[in-house]
Structures are given as C-alpha cells and as structure tokens.
Amino acid sequence: MSYVAIKGGKAAIDGAAAAAEFLRGDDDSGEPLKLSAIEYQLRLLTSRVVSEGGVYHPRLAALAIKQFQGDTLEAAFALRAYRSTKPRLLATPVQDSANMRCIRRISAAFKDIPGGQMIGPCYDYALRLLRLDLANENPEAFQAVARTFLAALPEADLPDSFPKVLDALRSEGLLPPVAESLGEPFDITREPLVFPVPRSAALATMARAETGSLLAMAYSNMRGYGDVHPTVAELRVGYIPVMAPHPVTGEPMEAGEVLVTECEVVAMYESGKTGSLPTFTLGYGACFGHNEVKAVSMAILDRSLQKGMRDGPGNPSEDPEFVLLHVDGVDSMGFASHYKMPHYVTFQSDMDRLRTTQGKARVADQAPHMEVKA
Amino acid sequence: MIDIPRKEWAAALSALPAKEVKAAAESFASSCGVRDVTLPQSGLGLFTLRDGAFHEAFHLGEVPVARAHVVLRTPDGHESSGGAVIIDDRATIARAIAVIDGALAGRLPGWETAAALVERGYSARAGKLAERKHILASTRVDFSLLGQADEEDGDE
Numbered sequence: 092m093s094y095v096a097i098k099g100g101k102a103a104i105d106g107a108a109a110a111a112e113f114l115r116g117d118d119d120s121g122e123p124l125k126l127s128a129i130e131y132q133l134r135l136l137t138s139r140v141v142s143e144g145g146v147y148h149p150r151l152a153a154l155a156i157k158q159f160q161g162d163t164l165e166a167a168f169a170l171r172a173y174r175s176t177k178p179r180l181l182a183t184p185v186q187d188s189a190n191m192r193c194i195r196r197i198s199a200a201f202k203d204i205p206g207g208q209m210i211g212p213c214y215d216y217a218l219r220l221l222r223l224d225l226a227n228e229n230p231e232a233f234q235a236v237a238r239t240f241l242a243a244l245p246e247a248d249l250p251d252s253f254p255k256v257l258d259a260l261r262s263e264g265l266l267p268p269v270a271e272s273l274g275e276p277f278d279i280t281r282e283p284l285v286f287p288v289p290r291s292a293a294l295a296t297m298a299r300a301e302t303g304s305l306l307a308m309a310y311s312n313m314r315g316y317g318d319v320h321p322t323v324a325e326l327r328v329g330y331i332p333v334m335a336p337h338p339v340t341g342e343p344m345e346a347g348e349v350l351v352t353e354c355e356v357v358a359m360y361e362s363g364k365t366g367s368l369p370t371f372t373l374g375y376g377a378c379f380g381h382n383e384v385k386a387v388s389m390a391i392l393d394r395s396l397q398k399g400m401r402d403g404p405g406n407p408s409e410d411p412e413f414v415l416l417h418v419d420g421v422d423s424m425g426f427a428s429h430y431k432m433p434h435y436v437t438f439q440s441d442m443d444r445l446r447t448t449q450g451k452a453r454v455a456d457q458a459p460h461m462e463v464k465a
Numbered sequence: 466m467i468d469i470p471r472k473e474w475a476a477a478l479s480a481l482p483a484k485e486v487k488a489a490a491e492s493f494a495s496s497c498g499v500r501d502v503t504l505p506q507s508g509l510g511l512f513t514l515r516d517g518a519f520h521e522a523f524h525l526g527e528v529p530v531a532r533a534h535v536v537l538r539t540p541d542g543h544e545s546s547g548g549a550v551i552i553d554d555r556a557t558i559a560r561a562i563a564v565i566d567g568a569l570a571g572r573l574p575g576w577e578t579a580a581a582l583v584e585r586g587y588s589a590r591a592g593k594l595a596e597r598k599h600i601l602a603s604t605r606v607d608f609s610l611l612g613q614a615d616e617e618d619g620d621e
Contacts, residue, residue, distance in 0.1 A: 145526040147512065148554070174509060180530050181550070182511035185522045194600050202608040209601040240599075247595065247602035255517060269520040276513060276522045291523040294516060298525050325517075329597070333512065337472065338503075338534040338548025338563070339570070344472040346510075347479060347552025349528060355517045375518035379526050393518070 115160055129153035138350070138380025139163050143420050144170025145280070145299035147349050147379045164301070164424040171421055174280075183335055184343070188353050188377070190252050193329035198256050200324045200357060206253035211328060213383075256325040257355050260371070267363065267370045286412050293396050293415055297389045298378050301420025308418060309388035312395050312408040319394050321356035321374060321387075328352045328381050353377040354386035358394050372397070467580040469587050471570060475549045477586035478562045480593070483555070489582050490561035493568045493575060498538040502546070505533040505556035505563075528552050531559035537567045545571020 116123075130137050130153040140152035144167040151173060155166035195211025198204045210216070260266050277292035279299075284292060297305060312319050330348040337344040356374040363370055374397070376389030392414060399409030407413050417423065469477060478486050493499075510530035513522050532550040547567020549559045569579040 142526070146509065147526060147528045147552075174527055177529075177554075178506070178508040179527075180506055180508040180510055180532060182524075183513050183528075185513050185515050187515050188517055192594060192597055194597050195604075196601070208606050208608060210604045210606055211600055212604075240603075241596060244599045244603055247598035249598045249601055251594070257517060267519070273521055276524055278511065278524060280511075280524075280527070290519075291521060294521075294523040295525070298523075331514075332476075333510075333528060333552055335510070335530075335550040338532060338550060339546045339566075340471065340548075342472060344474075344550065345476040346530070346550045347476065347528070349512065349552065351514075351525070353517060373518035375516045377514060377516070377525060 111160070124157050126150055126153040126157065129156050135381060136161070136163065138352075138382050139302055139385075140166045140170060141380045142378040142382055142385065143167035143299060143301055144174070146170050146174045148173075149350075149380075164420050167301075168421045168424070181335065183333060186331055186333065188327070188331055188351065189255055191327055191329040191331050191351065191353070192251060192348070193253055193327050195328040196253055196325070197327075198323065198325050200322045201256065204256050204325070205259065206250065212381075253327075255355070257357075257373070260324065260357070264368065265371055266357075266373060284415055287400065288411060288415070290393075290397070290400070293411060294375070294377075294389075294393065296415045297376070297392060297418060300385075300389075300418035301423065302382060302385045302388075304418040304420065304423065305388040305392065306384055308408050308414050309391040309395075312391055312406070316406040317395050317408045319356075319358045319374065319391050321358050321391050321394065323387065323390075324355045324357045326352075326354045326383060326386065328383070350380055351377055352380065352382050352386040354383070354390040356387070356390040356394060467569065467583060469583055471566070473587065474566055474569065474583050475551055475562050477583045477590055478565060479551055479553065479558075480586045480590040481582065483558050483561075485582070486558065486565065487561045489578060490564040492578070493537065493564050493573070496539075496575065497568070497573060499564055500536045500538070501560075502534040502536055503532075505531070505560040507531040507554045507556040507559070510552075529554040531556045533560040533563035535560065535563045535567055537564065537571065537573060539573055543571065543573065545573055547571075 130149050133156070136156060137149050137152045140156060140163055141147050141149055143163065144152060144155070148170065152166065152170060155169040156163070158169065159165035193209070193211070195209060195213060196206070197208050197210055257266060261269075273289065273291070277289050277295060279292060279295045284296065311317065329351070331351050332348045333346045334343040335346045336342070354376040358372045358374060360369045360371045372394055374390040374392070374394030376386040376391075376393060378385050378389065392408060395408045396411050396414060399405070399411055404410035404413070508530055509527040512525045512528050514525045515522055529552060530550060531553045532548070533556065534546070534548040536544055536546050538544045545567045547563040547565070547570060549562035549566055551559050551562060553559065565579045565582065567573070569576050569583065
C-alpha cells in the first residue's frame with residue numbers, strides 16, 4: 092500500500108474543519124448544545140459512547156458527541172484517544188453487580204423473582220408513534236416533568252440492592268458450578284488478542300465493542316446460524332458502587348458509582364462432566380451505560396463463544412477469532428474509513444496491470460487461430 | 466459526632482458542588498499545615514467486574530480516577546492523615562476531599578464544619594438514591610397476574 096503527498100493539503104484540511112463547524116453552527120436557534128443536554132437528554136447515545144470508548148466518562152462522551160456532530164464511532168475514537176493520554180492509577184478490586192443500585196430489573200424466565208420485577212425507564216411497551224408535542228416543547232413544561240414525576244410518588248420502601256435470579260437457579264442445582272479462581276483477568280488495553288484467548292478477554296472485548304456489530308453477530312445466531320435459544324434470566328440496569336482502598340486506612344471506600352447494563356441468559360441444557368447431571372448453559376453480557384441491546388447480544392455471543400472454544404466453531408458466531416476481531420467499532424471504522432484516503436499509487440499500479448492484461452488479451456485475439464486437423 | 470462511616474465520606478462530599486468542598490478544604494489548610502504524602506493525581510482505573518454467570522473476573526473498561534493522600538498538622542503539632550479516591554478526573558477535588566477526610570478523622574479544630582458538610586452531601590446523595598427507588602416503585606409489575614385463566618397466553 093502506498094500513499095502520495097498532496098499539494099495544498101493543509102489549507103484544504105483547515106477548510107474542511109471550518110466547513111464542518113459551519114454546518115454545526117448553521118442552526119436557526121443560535122444556541123450551542125450544552126453538554127448536560129447531551130448527557131441527560133441523549134443519555135442512551137452517551138451510553139453507547141462510554142461503552143464503545145471503553146471509559147466511563149459521560150461528560151467527555153457528551154463532548155465527543157458534540158464535537159463529532161453525533162457520530163458515535165468518531166466519538167468513541169476520541170474517547171479512546173483521551174484514555175491513551177492518561178496514566179493508569181489503579182485497578183479496582185473485583186466489583187460485584189449484586190450491589191447494583193437498580194433502576195430497572197426484569198426477568199423473561201420467571202414471573203416472580205425475589206424482590207420483584209421493575210421495568211424502569213424503557214420503551215419496551217411503548218407505541219412507536221412520533222410524539223409531535225416534543226417538536227415544540229416549551230421550557231416550563233420540560234422543567235415540570237421531573238417535578239411532577241417525583242411529586243406523584245409515595246415514599247418507596249425498597250432495598251438498596253436485589254438478589255440475582257441466577258443464584259436461585261444455582262441453588263437448585265440447575266446451573267453449572269461457578270468458575271474456580273482463574274488468576275488475573277486479561278487486559279485488552281495492554282495485551283494483543285492472540286488466539287486462543289481466555290473468556291475474560293472475550294468479555295472485555297465485547298464490553299467495548301460497537302453495538303451494531305455485536306447485534307449483527309448475535310442476530311446471525313438467533314436467526315439460524317447457531318443454536319443458543321436464550322432466555323433472559325435477568326436484565327438489570329443501575330449504578331454499581333465502585334469500591335477502592337482508602338489511601339490511609341486501606342479499607343474499601345466508595346469512590347463513586349458507574350451506570351452499567353447487565354444481562355444473564357440461560358440457554359439449552361447440556362450434559363455435565365462425567366458423572367454430573369445436565370445443567371443449563373449460561374451467557375453473560377455487560378457494558379457501561381444503559382444499552383440493553385448490547386448487553387443481550389453480548390450474553391448470546393458469550394454463550395456461543397463458550398461452545399466454540401470448547402468444541403470448535405460450528406458457525407461464525409461460535410468462532411472467537413471471527414467475532415472478537417470484527418466487533419470493535421474504532422478498528423472497523425478506521426479500516427473502512429482508510430479507503431477514503433488517497434490510494435493513487437496503488438490504483439495506478441492496478442490500472443497499469445489491467446492495461447497490460449487487456450493488451451495481451453487483444454494480441455491473443457488477433458493472432459491466427461491454429462487449425463487442428465482431424 | 467458523625468454517624469456516617471468514613472468509607473462513605475468521599476462519596477458524600479462528591480455529591481456537593483466542587484466549589485463548596487474546595488472552600489472548606491482551603492479553610493482547614495489556612496489553619497493547619499497540609500503536606501502531600503503522595504502528589505495528587507488524576508488518571509484512570511481499570512474497572513474489574515465479576516461476571517454474573519460463572520463469577521469470573523473481567524475488565525469492563527476504565528473509569529476516571531483522582532486520588533490524594535495528605536497529612537494535616539495543627540499549630541500545636543497534632544497530626545492527622547487524610548485520603549481520597551474518587552471517580553473523577555480532577556485531582557484538586559480529590560485533594561480537597563482528602564483534607565476534609567483528615568480533618569474529620571483526626572477531629573482537628575473546626576471538624577464540626579467538615580462533619581456538617583459530609584452530612585449535607587450524604588443527604589443529597591440519599592435524595593438521588595430515593596429518586597431511583599421512586600423509578601423502581603413506579604414501574605413495579607406483577608406478571609403473575611397474566612394468564613391465570615389461559616396460561617401462557619401471548620407467551621412464545
């Protein structure tokens with residue numbers, strides 16, 4: 092692959108940036124977007140960027156969305172670039188999502204789950220009809236939304252966290268045992284993926300994968316190129332308190348909290364190891380922010396990759412190399428985008444070869460044909 | 466007295482406007498000597514989560530982290546250590562929280578102001594937690610009411 096220098100490039104590049112800024116500002120309202128508006132009013136967009144960028148920094152994700160005018164791939168790229176400039180100060184102790192302060196918690200497996208089902212903020216049961224009243228929403232009505240919602244509710248007597256649905260299934264002996272200690276989890280930001288990779292590498296890779304890519308791979312499994320047939324045992328969205336050692340006492344202290352979406356699926360049962368009873372198989376998905384399609388897709392792929400790692404892949408979604416090397420948004424966007432860059436030398440070479448080949452073909456066509464006598 | 470455990474002081478203070486926290490820390494710094502045990506830093510922390518299926522640890526991603534560790538020394542020579550680790554990218558806030566943490570832990574002169582600040586932050590944080598519980602309470606659903614007569618109606 093070759094590239095050539097372009098004369099006058101700097102002026103054009105500066106002009107391109109100015110033109111993009113012009114289009115951003117070509118807005119009758121004259122009001123620049125506030126980061127808080129992006130962070131809260133476009134919270135699901137922000138969620139995509141924090142998870143695909145791999146850094147839980149909603150405010151910077153909002154900034155990146157503003158800067159790249161809504162392009163989630165570029166915004167995630169900018170967040171990754173930001174993270175590459177920062178030192179790593181610590182790795183948290185292993186956090187437990189059972190401590191999640193839920194805002195949503197559902198199960199498709201059981202009608203009754205300990206603690207109850209709360210569908211939380213979602214559009215699962217909403218009509219997909221445009222709300223035309225939002226087109227000209229007045230600030231007073233907008234500000235009244237939160238006040239009205241909170242005022243209408245009685246004091247909620249609920250626990251801070253809820254038990255996991257899988258724990259109940261496991262206590263009945265319907266699930267495989269939990270993993271024994273497997274050592275340090277794989278750090279995809281420091282180590283390249285060299286296959287075979289441990290499951291921790293697969294989970295980390297999928298946790299910061301591009302939502303659409305994960306969905307496409309998982310959808311292939313759902314549609315027939317696979318046999319996971321998942322049931323969502325539990326899907327929860329909420330804030331996990333981040334515990335870290337206190338610099339003075341060394342005791343765990345709450346450093347803050349992180350919004351996470353988590354999904355656990357139960358799939359077709361399989362025979363256990365020799366002498367043990369069959370149990371359901373499991374898949375797990377989680378990501379920063381509120382992104383349910385991503386968590387469900389990841390859980391399906393976790394399950395399909397477990398099978399592929401154990402028995403060899405029977406379809407694309409069971410192939411760790413195929414899945415894990417093609418779901419990263421920054422990688423794939425970069426490869427696709429590089430085709431827009433000048434490839435003049437490469438293409439000139441292609442044209443030269445084609446002309447030569449065509450020339451040879453013409454010569455061959457014009458040559459007298461040999462007659463073969465019987 | 467303060468009933469809130471030390472492990473929650475930083476989270477409580479983080480719920481308050483940064484300006485207030487910094488002002489309180491500066492007030493302690495003006496009456497005590499503050500020495501950094503380690504330089505206040507901001508950067509990233511690797512967020513490690515236990516997967517809910519097999520309880521394997523993996524890295525979900527990174528979080529911004531700021532941390533500080535200080536020692537406060539009163540004019541009469543009394544010393545107290547303070548520290549903070551917060552999910553934030555501002556080292557100055559971490560240092561301010563560390564100063565308040567040290568003042569409160571050591572009951573240094575004026576600690577009552579720090580205690581009041583922590584309590585106010587704790588209350589603000591409790592308000593946010595209550596809002597989330599309101600979200601849950603208002604969306605509680607009882608699927609067991611479905612399909613009593615025609616079981617699994619609508620289920621796949």
